[in-house]
Amino acid sequence: MAESNNQSAETKLSDVHKRIKAAFETFDNAANNTVDVREIGTIIYSLGCFPSQADLHDFIAEVEEDHSGYIHLDRFLPAMTKVLLEHKFPPIPKDLLLQAFEVLDKDNKGYLEPEELTKYMTQEGEPFTQEEMEEMLTGLADHERNVIYYKDVINQLAIDPDM
């Protein structure tokens, strides 16, 4: 399929729009082009971005309809397109992630105890809910030893196909 450079830029933009719309529509329960503001984080993360909570707050402030609790596609689409095209919230490289875990693993054990991880996740970083913590422990802990071998976990969770 031969395409000129102009066309490929246009198709690229159109593809980005389609991706954003597809992600948005998955949470648009009422089929009226709006989503609950609480779902925005999930949508942005699922599009491959890694904003912090502060980043999310700023983004939401830009696109929310006057504190209605809803975000309309008309405002989300241009803002999100910009984020994707400018690579605003870049992904975390694996080795950086590993180092982060090693920072938390103060005794250099090669794994983290569930209590340790819980302490850091709920007391240290940004607000992390009880539910998130429970699911994280169920998901990441080794079944037999009940500890988190973070090297394995980083590799495991990265295997899923990238969209």
Added chain:
Amino acid sequence: MGCGTSVATETQGKRVERDEAVQTPGPALTMKAAVLIQRWYRRYMARLEMRRRYTWNIFQSIEYAGEQDQLQLSSFFSFMLDNFTQLNGNGPDLISQLLDPVVDPWLDREICYSLILVPESYSGPRLSFPLSVSDTNALLAAFKEQQTLHARYVLQLLYETKKLLKQMPNIIHLSTSYTKEITICGDLHGRLDDLLLIFYKNGLPSAETPYVFNGDFVDRGKKSVEVVILLFAYLLLYPDNMHLNRGNHEDYIMNLRYGFTKEVMQKYKTHGQEILQLFQDVFSLLPVATVIDGKILIVHGGISDQTNLDFLSSIERHKVSGNNQLCLIVVHLIECFHLEQIVDVLWSDPKIQEGCSPNTFRGGGCYFGPDVTQRLLLQHGLQLLIRSHECKQEGYELCHGGQVITIFSASNYYEEGSNRGAYIKVGRELVPRFYQYQVSRTTRKLTLTQRVRAAEGSALRALKEKLFAHRSELMCGFQEYDQNYTGRVSVSEWALVLEAVLRLDLPWRTLRPHLARLAPDGSVEYQSCFEDMGPGIPLPQVTSNLAETLFRYRTDIEIIFNIIDKDHSGLISIEEFRHTWRLFSAHLGVAIDDSAIDDLARSIDFNKDGSIDFTEFLEAFRVVHKLDSKDPHLSEKMSRKKYS
């Protein structure tokens, strides 16, 4: 935003610190590390949530598309009726074969269950009527041990149930004043485990624990017989405390298509037909609605703007098959309005938009909006509508400002981990409380990842089969964009073709990595969509065109075979086969060569006695997933080494 870079610098700093063997990293660094991990984890969970949602979309789209096919089959029957004069004398017999089952269920049938001998060797429950608690306990214990109730007792149970139901009105009125609370359950679809779990959590049916089961007890699940026997047994034991509403699956045609008929015939080879006949009588006699305290209306599907409870109470419900189209053929036009009332109540779905429109997905009933609900509730002094009919991830869902509740009691309906089941408890204050549960095959709690993966795998298999079933149309579509036969189209074009041909509202781009391969230049190699699939038993006479058509319509064909095969022997004559096939393809407008069908018929008649074992025939048009090691038939086929 800069966060990434600053951590990198910090971490490099940390490395230096470590080399100098300084003590533990400072609090600021720990904080940054924690934040990083949280962000990474949240992104991963968001992707998982995304996959869970589109998996759900796939299952729902395919399920509703399947129900649309139901419409096709029904219109085939009307086509047959219209054209029967052209059937060269074979017509009337064939038609009467099709319509014969719809005999007035009010009539008493000659059921000589007392003549059926139960052998000494039978170790299952021996029921004595009228039933007592020891009988229902025996049934529970037996079914937990995978035992089957003897045909004689099944027939007797059904006969007694039929007698009881004849005395019941169309709408049952209940009161909370005599009991503590009423429990309301939704679709069970043959899931015995879910029913047992409900009984375990909530208590067995009794005077203190009254139940309403809101239809769809059978089909799809593997234990429909056991589920419905238990429900009927408790109905006989506690007729004032056990209440069953009819669902759209309590119907002859639905049972043919969705598995109940097959299950009965497999479990009861000798008396299956009689048992099925009685089941159909009983189903048609089930009440269609329940009202609690004059305030809460419970029906299986929903309502329409024509629904009128007084009128609904007055019609003869047993005359109405739950199946829309077939009814129109059988029932006189005068009674059309009657049947529509019942069909609406069994098939309708609520929607967000106002108004009432025909339910095109299901082929029967309506989509009803919040205004329709409001009007009906006001008209009859009601405050709440409880219905089922649609699978919900949490087992229940509220809509129409809380005036409609959907309750669904078959957990893991699409796949292990796909959804929870739930039931409602309501007491004198008439405030519903929800109880959720999920049947789990393993004792170890599955992680969300494992559940999503399993559900996703299952959904994608089903989707791939759909692609395979429409292969020629899809290839045509692709080739329109690929005039130079490069074998590639762009991702957008690929998505457009899929949407146009399959008409499933799914996020095709997101699904693309699972369905098709990309070429190095980023375009889609569209042939790769079909690579993973192959025919069950390749028959050399069968062209790929014929194979595809037969695969696509195999469920319908199976249904027609089952109707023709009156004695459920699994065999039909070649003439009948040829005849039905010609009609079906004429109706579909599919050009299949007569001689191709003849060749096919002859080749399938393996023992040359003029009859076809259609189960074997259909096996040939089962699709095998070549790369799927979990496919139970694959290893068998592999050992035969017959791949073309």
